[in-house]
Amino acid sequence: MSKSLLIKLGLLVLAFALIPALLVGFDKGYYYQIATIAAIFMLLAASLHLVTGVAGLLHLGHAALYGVGAYVAAILGANHGIGFTLGLPLAGLSAAAIAFLVALPTMRLMSIYFAVATLGIGQMLYLVFLNWVGLTNGPNGVMLFSGINLFGLEIDSDLGIYYVVAGIVAISILVLNRLSHSYYGNALRSLREDDQCASAMGINVTVMKIQAFVISAFFAGIAGALWAYTTGYISPNDFHFSQSILILTMVVVGGLGSLPGVLIGALLLILLPEALRSVGDIRNIIVGVLMFSAILFLPKGLFGEVSALNFARRVLGQGWAAKKGEKGIGWK
């Protein structure tokens, strides 16, 4: 059995056998909750990774697109009887559609101007959640009573919900992984390194940026729907600017441009504050100090891009290597 298959199988066994076994063993709702939130934020970090890590666009409004997904899923579920099966893709598509609309005028902006534009978009969407009382119920938030109903199957056990969330997150991360470790991902990386050079090589810079932004928003929307369905109540505060910064921090601490890195970053920033609960009010200070030290001593992240790419090359390289009598594709 090849090494790449072993790693993939290992991760699958971890996510779908070992962690559930531990959860069942402990039988604590608390651990289920942390596992669910960690999975949702891993997806958020992985989707931001495509825009900020790979394509190098500083995106400060990711939580708002996450909010669009959550609101679409919750409003469809609560007021229009559209359940999880249809609500989930619709949430992703709505977030992607909004991202497409805002991307059209902003994608020609460079560096810091783009960052400020996304900051503005994030605030605008947040204010829409807060002030469009007729649609979003404003600050009162939306309560979603219907549980997760997947193709007619009612899922209400803690373990079932974990499997649904982990399954959707795993598939999404798989897609994001293939996107960022491929010719497509390399083209996005070339935008980050030098977009004029990339343009001269025949890459349509603006179209590529819009694509990355829209795909990332789609997965943020999916994460939003998962949050709405697992919590049962959403309000504008869940999608505040501070959440965008939290997701961005996961990406930076984990490693800009490194998918395994951002997943580790997300896990760390969700698990650490919980693990430190017993130390009391100074836990946030400890998290801050650790983050600061991580950036100071590991500026490339906990699992930097170079290691991530080497890792991906080893894993994917076998699939792409030249077979007998054929021309090889990929990295080599």
Next chain:
Amino acid sequence: MKLTRRTALLLAAATALTPVAAFAQDSVKLGYQLPLTGNTAQYGQDFKDAAEIALTKFNASGALPVPVEIIYEDSRSDAKEGVTIARKFVDDKEIVGVLGDFTSTVSMAAAQVYKKAGMVQLSQTASHPDFAKISKWQFRNITTQDQEGAVNAQWMMDKGIKKVAVIAEQTDWGQSVAKGFVEPFEAAGGEVVYTEFFNRGLADFRSIITKLEDQAPDAVYTGFFYEDGAQFLKQMAQLDAEIPIYSTSAAYNDQLIELAGEAAEGLLLTATFLPTRMDANVQDFVTEWDKTHDHAPGQFPAQAYDAVNIMLAAVVKAYPDLTRESLRDAVAATSDFPGVTGNTTFDENGEPLKELTKASVVGGVFVEVE
């Protein structure tokens, strides 16, 4: 570590004492979720202080043969953390009831967990109109804006005020302030000439005040907390807008007067708690509070103090047959509970029915009027 004779003796002593200690620690456990860090930490810290005063007094009173213990968990006013804490409390089979959270949104996200698991949740401040309606497990110890709005509407009617402008913050609470007042006021024949919601932390109210003055109302009804309230009052004074201002118990806070100074004079509001009231309960609480604080307790810590006492009284009622179910029924049966925020009775929805005091700022202090 080398096993010397002394450590061996110590170990032996510790082993011998353990079962005794475990037995002595047999206690009733309650959970309290509240923001102890983050940008609403000042409220959470006050709740914790108030709860500790109530708990110390209770445990010293010997009303129960075992002590009651409160486990505090920091939610940072973040729904993610609030839900996680709720799951944690539900897991702990020894916890029979929960207090908190501070904001409505976190309380409501956590409420979904308590509803499913069947645990009584009593919030001292969650003011969202639907909070207590979520299930039979939710209660709150804050007067609803339907109650405060009706009292204010009647108060204005009694003074012959017919045209009112309504200014409230853009939160679930602010919305309920406007709705709670406008409905009874219009039903009584009054007219609302202008309504505006502002986002919390607004620095400049001048454009709102100018628009408000254009409508020439007889009075302004406001829904704000002390920070925004002080800004609003100061700017009203700067623009010489001499219109009587009515407000809710949320504005009741000494810091409002500190921040607004002269501009706070003449503010009219409804309140449930006045630290100056000559009532044994109130004075007990204020005396204890003053030992550790250099400012008088506001409305919110007083509500937290009462919420904890209501929960403790329910524990006594349900003891020794204390379960989550029996504690919930005992809380629901609370009737005429004498607290620092007036007497409390829960209606069938878990809403507190309280008497409201009318107050005004005179000479830099809140005083009861009439």
